[in-house]
Amino acid sequence: MNFYLKTYGCKLNQADSELIRGLLSKNYKESSREEADFVILNTCGVVEKTERKILKEAEELKKKGKKVIISGCLPLISFEECDKVADGIIGPTNISSISLITKKVLKGERAIEIEKKKIDKSDLCLKKKREKKETCSAIVSIAEGCLGSCSYCATRFARKELVSFNIENIAKEVKSIIALGFKEIQLTSQDLSVFGMEKGRQILPRLLKELIAIEGNFKIKLGMMNPGHANKIIKELLKAYESDKIYKFIHIPLQSGDNELLKKMNRGYSVIDFISVAQAFKKKFKDVIIATDIIVGHPLETEKSFNETIKVIKKVKPDIIHIFKFSKRKGTPDFNLKDLPDRIKKERSRILTKLFESLNLEKNKKYLGKKFNVLIVEKRRDKYLARTESGKAVALEKGEIGTLIKVKIIDYKWNYLIGAKS
Secondary structure, eight states: OEEEEEEOSSHHHHHHHHHHHHHHTTTSEEOOTTTOSEEEEEEOOSSHHHHHHHHHHHHHHHHTTOEEEEEESHHHHSHHHHHHHOSEEEOTTOGGGHHHHHHHHHTTOOEEEOOOOOOOTHHHHHHSOOOOOSBSEEEEEOEEOOSOOOTTOOTHHHHOSOEEOOHHHHHHHHHHHHHTTOOEEEEEOSOGGGTTGGGTOOOHHHHHHHHHTSOSSOEEEEOBOOHHHHHHTHHHHHHHHTSTTBOSEEEOOOBOSOHHHHHHTTOSOOHHHHHHHHHHHHHHOSSOEEEEEEEEOOTTOOHHHHHHHHHHHHHHOOSEEEEEEOOOOTTSGGGGSOOOOHHHHHHHHHHHHHHHHHHHHHHHHTTTTOEEEEEEEEEETTEEEEEOTTOOEEEESSOOTTOEEEEEEEEEOSSOEEEEEO
16 A cells, blocks of 8 residues: 655654655555555645635645545644545544554545654654655754744644653654664754753753764754743754754744734743844854744734834844735634735735845845855755755755765855855
8 A cells, every 4th residue: 555745844844754654664565655555634824815825735635535634733733624635634643543543544535643642753753664765854842832823823723732852862762763864853842942841941052962972973963942941041052053053943933023012922032032033043153044933914013013023134234034924713812803904915025025135135245155065955846955064055066975074155036046066
């Protein structure tokens, strides 16, 4: 029997997909969508547009005679809608039951398991089969859930309780991944900075200390960290980042440059927290990548609020900005707020994107002619993606995945550099 697995959303979902893939590969063969007997859609429920896309795809697959299993966050956010189009449904904390759900579905039975559990997925990760493909990068999940209660967020309905995974198991998984030949480890969770806090302590620096002590030539790329929580362990973080095994890359979401709006969003930090973390990293490291997220068009975002966001972006000049137009989600405190017109959301997104592109073009221009040691991570279409010590993306015409080479920057775009072997 063949299966096809499609992933929507973030690195955390990609990590869950690797887990699903590893568990299913013991009894089934992964294939193309057309050849598959059953399809797993590992879903994201952050925005309504993505939900509509997922449900439409499920309907199309059913019409083609495929058995459809919907996993991920969406079933816990929009269960009734998923139930109409799926043969099986499984939540993100029920992944260990994926084989049982699959067996029932293939027998023609309805199969649903979405009861939220406190589960340490690192136990499952050690049992799964991981295969090296056209990349030397592997995603490793270190926790489930978060401590936030953001007014617009529906993801917490699916992954509410924080469960930090066992450090020893995470280290074992990383060791096994490196032994397979992977060179880049991407650590992910909803908020890396709160790792361990459900037990009373922020122990991310301790985990990093364990990982950088592992033998081998590899790089660690850290995922998102709430700037308020990151600020509390800034000294320990900076110390850990001194290691050559960690990209000088930090992802700290701003969401808005207006403190009043941040309070209404219940984000739990201030603009100063964001700026403080960004400046600390820029002061410590000569070449550092600051990534952030911005929500435009929140119902309570005024013109003044948006202009405050612009001011912060001009001040900090992040290297990466993920821009999201606000999307109402059922069950959240913000759902009943009067939405802003779509034209305002689009215009603010356009203004912010234009600013971001111009700032990055100016920065990337300064890299022309410079030489860097880069790790070739993967092939994307006809180009090779490599990363500098800071994690900055460099496109190459030729290369060998997993190798470290010296390149000269010969051109640039607003969002990446173009290099040639030096």
